[in-house]
Amino acid sequence: MELASIPRDQFLFVTHGKGLAYKMSTLGNWFKDRCKAAGNPLCSAHWLRKSLATLMAEVGRSLDEIRAVLAHKTNKQSATYAKKADRSRLADSGFVGLPSTDAEENLSNLSVGLDPITSQPIERKAKK
Numbered sequence: 001m002e003l004a005s006i007p008r009d010q011f012l013f014v015t016h017g018k019g020l021a022y023k024m025s026t027l028g029n030w031f032k033d034r035c036k037a038a039g040n041p042l043c044s045a046h047w048l049r050k051s052l053a054t055l056m057a058e059v060g061r062s063l064d065e066i067r068a069v070l071a072h073k074t075n076k077q078s079a080t081y082a083k084k085a086d087r088s089r090l091a092d093s094g095f096v097g098l099p100s101t102d103a104e105e106n107l108s109n110l111s112v113g114l115d116p117i118t119s120q121p122i123e124r125k126a127k128k
Contacts, residue, residue, distance in 0.1 A: 053078065057085035 015021055022030065028045045035043035049070055056066050057078075066078035 050081070053081040054084060057081040058088065 014027060016026075016030070031045040031048075032043070035041065053066050053070055056069065063075040063078040063082060066072070066081060067075050070078070072078050
């Protein structure tokens with residue numbers, strides 16, 4: 001059954017081959033296996049939920065909205081993601097107004113042989 005054919009106002013229960021609903025841990029394991037099969041071994045249902053919460057916080061959704069979407073019991077759980085988003089936003093805005101670093105862009109601390117900007121052919125002494 002395709003998800004597009006299910007009315008948006010209808011609940012969707014993910015079932016396994018026997019037509020029964022998954023237990024929470026079983027669904028998580030099934031999802032993790034699908035992620036591995038797709039070549040993304042770091043993905044999991046929990047990672048996906050955390051990513052959604054972080055994204056919602058980064059675009060300015062309220063703690064109540066995050067709590068509602070993720071079915072958190074309290075806003076304290078949602079606040080974790082808001083703090084992370086605020087920290088990232090503050091770090092980005094902290095650079096605004098600082099003096100330009102254009103002059104520093106041409107500097108390098110690489111050794112001469114590794115620096116593509118200043119590297120020159122190395123003259124080798126002839127062997128005697």
